Amino acid sequence: MLVTRQPTLRHFWYPVIPLGELETGPKPFELLKEKIVLWLDGAGKPVAVRDRCCHRSARLSQGKVIDGNIRCPYHGWSFDGAGVCVKVPQLTHGLIPRTYRVDSYRCEERYGYVWVCLDEPLLPIPEIPEASDPQFRQIHEFYEVWHCAGLRLMENSFDNAHPHFVHSSTFGVEQEPVPPEPDFFEETEFGLRMKYILPVFNNTVQKQNLQMEETRTVRISEGTWYMPFIRTLKITYPNGLIHLIFTAATPIDDRSSQLVQFCLRNDTEAEATAESVIAFDRVVTLEDKAILEGTDYDVPLRISKEQHMASDKPGIIMRHKLAGLLKERGEGERGKDEG
Structure with a gap:
């Protein structure tokens, strides 16, 4: 597409x-x-x-x-x-x-x-309740161009199989490659929601950010996809800390996206400085960027064009929903091989 x-x-x-x-x-x-x-x-x-x-x-x-x-x-x-x-x-x-x-x-x-x-909106701007909650602070993280398709970035955000390899030096557990099954999964009219528990390792910076000493922990992740290229990832840790990441892949052209990312946290600057929070998320995003910028920017909505496995379910649904919306509005998928 x-x-x-x-x-x-x-x-x-x-x-x-x-x-x-x-x-x-x-x-x-x-x-x-x-x-x-x-x-x-x-x-x-x-x-x-x-x-x-x-x-x-x-x-x-x-x-x-x-x-x-x-x-x-x-x-x-x-x-x-x-x-x-x-x-x-x-x-x-x-x-x-x-x-x-x-x-x-x-x-x-x-x-x-x-x-x-650019034209009559199909949807309002996504509402994020935590953004107006006084218990949360907002940290502006990244505003930069990524040379990849927004849909690739969205699929990556809901891909539970990639963290243990792409993020093995930050929080992934490479010895446990089988991704967890979602605890909750729901399609919405213009998106989807899913919840899952992911085992993770904590490096030195992350221990400081999470205010915990454990080397290994779990995080409860609640992901929401807003069609076409916005997602939130609400991560809750056992100690009650919430780290909610907002990411948008605003489409510049067919090959490039403007990454907009900020986070919302229910802690204070004294507990974890914005600088340290950004530093950890910076490493994680660069790990993703290195892979995603090597992928094909023309993401096929037709499922038969690429191979899949069980953990690709969110991405498959994204493709189905986008294809369905285009068909409903009298459009077909227009890619490099489409007229």
Whole structure:
């Protein structure tokens, strides 16, 4: 499946940039190969429009924000957050033609990030109860480009067979390669949920983060997949610590995804510093990245195109559900071998 050739994927919300990055001026982003520009309007709210001036196609992201509107760097035309041209310095009569406008996109702030939907949303932005719970703190972890398909990253997040090999130097138990059966598994209309208990090893950094001395422990993992490329992984340890990871693989183009990851924890900075938490998750994510960036970016939704085993059930369901949604909306899978 080539994401840029599936119009349905334009109907989902994606986190595209940390809100704080817009405080220094407009920023460009490429979402599903659509070039957009984001900035803060006069009320301090994020807005997004197509990153092309309707006059001579200059990149608006190279311009400036003046009184909440973005000014084109080429001839000084200004546009508001709805894409309407509100000022043309060369016009002395002040009447601006209605055709002077650029495409605008739905834009919201949530969890410290700016979210964009290119077309009418099929779903709202996922709700994460812990994000508004005062017992939890939020730690922003990673914002970087991964050269892999978002679906590969989502499948990897629910793959219980890979940790003991990919993460053998951080928490995996390579001597026990048979993955545990899920304690709970449920499909939702636009996703799935699963719960399982995974035996893990604790290295020095992880012992500090978990406030425990044991070398070996178990963690109760509750994973939720939100179609198409968002997941949360809520990990509960025997001592009551909860480490909830939010990960989004925002599709830049067919080959690349913008990784957005933060975590929510019910402890304090005094118990485990944000720096140490990020350091451990950094090693784990790089272990995944090294493998995923070597996989084929054109993930086939047809199950017969790749081989599978029992622990691949979540990924198989993801493929079935995506294929079903595309069919329901009058689309078929468009990949390298599809017309």
